[in-house]
Amino acid sequence: MIRTMVGRDDLLIRPLTYGDLPAVIAVERRSFPTPWSLSMFVLEVAKADGICLGAWREGDLCGYLICACYPEAYHLMNLATDPAQRRSGVGRSLIDGLLARIGADANVTLEVRVSNAPAIALYEQYGFRSVGIRRRYYVDTGEDAIIMWRALGTPWEVE
């Protein structure tokens, strides 16, 4: 278990359990126009090799991260911070918790909406770089996704 001090606040980062999922769903619904269903979270938490982390501040869930493990790379599938807790280091602490578990040099990929400047800025802080576009990836709005990779030792890391 990783305990992270962020500014004046104390964050607890630990793996999600099934019992955490109602609180996760509440944050999810406040965070996305097309939220994941409960069964999607259950499937990910059930995977033996997945990494599903929550962040708690003063006992309340304030964010979570869902990462699946595939042969070629980890896939960061979901990340959200409760709107009331944003810009206070929760997203960063969750990614720190992920990298502490999978190794700082692990290959990680993700998709992000082209309009999602806050998330893109966060990922870029961690060395994720855009490697392509998936056209009309998001079926709700038809928006394109940027495909990002974080792979140490690749040209953009050694420049």
Ligand SMILES: CC(C)(COP(=O)(O)OP(=O)(O)OC[C@H]1O[C@@H](n2cnc3c(N)ncnc32)[C@H](O)[C@@H]1OP(=O)(O)O)[C@@H](O)C(=O)NCCC(=O)NCCS
């Ligand atoms: C993206 C998200 C998870 C960031 O979480 P957060 O807890 O607010 O992030 P942090 O406080 O750890 O911020 C870390 C960095 O992210 C970037 N960032 C976060 N919010 C930002 C914003 N509104 N504008 C610009 N950059 C932002 C900054 O680089 C920031 O570092 P800084 O504060 O030193 O400038 C959050 O905005 C969110 O839940 N958005 C809705 C869900 C979503 O889009 N998830 C990502 C799906 S791919």
